[in-house]
Amino acid sequence: MSLLGILLALALLIWLTYRGWSTLLLAPGAAMLAAVFAGEPPLAHWTQTFMYNAAGFVAQFFPLFLLGALFGKLMADSGSVSAIATLMTRTLGTRRAMLAVVLAGALVTYGGVSLFVAFFVIAPMALELFRTADIPRRLAPAAIMLGTSTFTMSALPGTPAIQNAIPMPFFGTTPFAAPGLGAIASAIMLGFGLWWLGRAEAAARAAGEGFGDGADVPVEEVAERELVRERASVAREFDPAEAPRGQRSNDSPSPGAALLPLAVVVCVNLLMSLVVLPRWNAGYLAEERWGSTSLAAVGGVWAVLVALAAAILCLLVLNHRRLPALRETMDAGANAAVLPALSVASLVGFGSVVAVLPGFAVVREWVLSIEGGPLVSLALATNVLAALTGSASGGLTIALQALGGNFMDIATASGIDPALLHRVAVIGAGTLDVLPHNGAVVTLLAVCGAGHRGSYRDIAVVGIIGPVLALVAVICLGNLFGAF
Template identity: 70%
Template sequence: MGLLGLFVGLGLLVLFAFRGWSVLLLAPVAALVAALFGGEPLLANLTQVFMVNAAGFLAQFFPIFLLGAVFGKLMDDSGAVTSVAVFMAKRLGERRVILAVVLAGALVTYGGVSLFVAFFVIVPMARSLFRAAAIPRRLIPAAIVLGTSTFTMSALPGTPSIQNAIPMPFFGTTPFAAPGLGIIASLIMLSTGLWWLHRAEAKARRAGEGYGDDVEDVTERAAADELVRERATTAREFDPAEMQHGHRTDQPSPVLSAVLPLIVVVAVNLVMSLVVLPRLDVAYLAEQRFGETSLAAVAGVWSVAVALTAAILTTIALNWARLPALRQTMDAGANASVLPAFSVASLVGFGAVVASLPAFALVREWVLAIEGGPLVSLAVATNILAALTGSASGGLTIALDALGQTYVELAARTGIDLALMHRVAVIGSGTLDILPHNGAVVSLLAICGLTHRDSYLDIVMVGIVTSLLALVVVIALGSALGSF
């Protein structure tokens, strides 16, 4: 009965989340259903397991949600994201429209801009470019997914995405874990994704397909759609409802002022991770008032938080005249972080209850018994949980909360570098999360005015297939050569 309850609870969570119900309600209810089937005390599981673990997730990662959302909103309202997108389009020209859209998305998201901010700015630009170049409108979502939701989320070293931050406290790693393997994975995702999109474009041109019938701009309507909002906030760290708040400038930022904050994020993150923090005397962290922790457990989050703070200050300094409603903009960014953070924390609470049930021992044994070694079993675990929850961050945290310590012990016994574990876990979480019920996919299609039937095959090819291919290569190289 306990194992049945686990699957019933998970099934309820997936089913109703896909229908647009709030995860804030669904996750505790699903957790209690699983506990009920297992004959476990309900109130104790609610207050001592669910809430404690959800609060623990917020305590660790809310600074990244908060600072990332504020930075994204500042970049949007100052016109910086628009400037980057326009610059890429002009530089690459009409003959390389797809590459321009992909690289514009990659540049802003690797620089720390929230995914949904990138969506709402790049989609209108992409529609204009694709129309002028007579490329089918149905390829726009796939081009944006490739640039914003694959290698810059999970593979490129130093990316400030929440997915790249989650393994750091578990493994004591930095955002630049396994940089060589991350770069190789990024090149695989980018090159194979571009190959597929150019192949699809060439096939459409031979068939005389063209851009297709245009539709009205539904960007603002999608931002206000409650169904889109509920699905989106479990997928990434920005509440799309806040896109309508603040004050967006009518004068785009100069391209240098737009790009510099993105460079600051990467540069400060690197310096903090590899130079500043390793040299600090932080013996005080062992004191009870600081949680009796260690630098390894907090360094990753500290470096990303400092990098985003530096980028926020840089954005304000460079774009002061283009931010006439600075308080409203920053308020909107702060508010945009709350619902996504609490939604993912609720998924973490659900996973903690499930992992605490006696029946979960069977699942743990099955996962660890998967042939191929710890790296393969870790990749499978993160893939499955990210697929079921439709959330890379939620699935990754659930997997590491339940199995993280086990994998640390396995790494110590087998000689696997924890940096390699980190990179495999993150890439694994960013593959099957892009299933039809994924909030980012649903939101992007709504913003583009398209359906799954129109565009989902191409999203699968550039978002899932390329990431799985990169994951296989990283595991193979890591197993043979170790982390580098």
């Protein structure tokens, strides 16, 4: 009965979430339903298991949600994201329109700009560029997805994406875990994606297909759609309803001023992770008043926080005159972090209840016994949970909370570098989360004025097949050579 309750609760959670119901309501309800089927006290699980673990996730990661959303909003309203997209367009021109869109998205998201901020700023420019180059509108979502939601989210060393931060407390790693494997995975995703999109563009030209007649959808209209908002808030770290808030500058900064805050994120993150924190005497963290923790458990999060804070200060110094409504912009950025953080935390709470129910022992034993070793088991667990929840961060956290300790024990006994576990887990979570119901997919299609029928196949190829190929390569190389 316990296993049946888990399956029923999960099915209801998935079905109702993608009918537009709030995860804040569904997750505790589904958790209590699973507890009832297991014959355990539902209220005790709600207040003592669900809330304790959900609150732990917020305590651990909300600062990253907050600074990430704030930085993204400031970059958008200062005109910096637009300036970067314009720079890529002018540099590469309409003959390389596809590459320009992909690289613009990659540049801003690797520099710390939230995904939905990138969507709402880059999509209109991508559509205009595709219109000029007479490339079909239906290919624009896949190009944006490749640049913003694949290798810069899960593989590129040091990426400040929340997904890359989640494994750090579990495995004691940094944002630069397994940098060589991450770079190889990034090259596979980017190379495969560009090959596919180039092939699709050439086929469209050969068939005489041009840009098309679809209508551009105002960003404000998409951001205010409640169904888009509920799905998007589970999928990523920015509440799209806050995107139109504040006031965007009419005066774009120079390319150097636009790019400098992104460079600050990367450089400070690298400096903190590889130079400062390893030399930091943080023995005091073992004291009870600091949670009896260690620098290995919190250092990775600290590195990203300092990097984002330094970039925000840099951006404000360079662009304070281009932010005519600074308070409104900062309020919108702060507010944009709340709903996504609580939505993912609710999924974490649901997963924590499921993980302690008797029926989950069957699932745990099955996952850990999968042939191919712990890397394959970890990849499968994160893949499946990210697909079911429609959230890379939610699926990844649930998997690591339920099984992270087991994988760490296996790694210790087998001599596997935790950095390898980190990279496999993150790439694994960034594959099957890009299913048709995913909030990022729904939002991106809406912003581009495209539909699933015309655009989803190309999104799936660059967002699922490419990352899966990269994941297979990382597992094979990791088994042969370890982490590097």
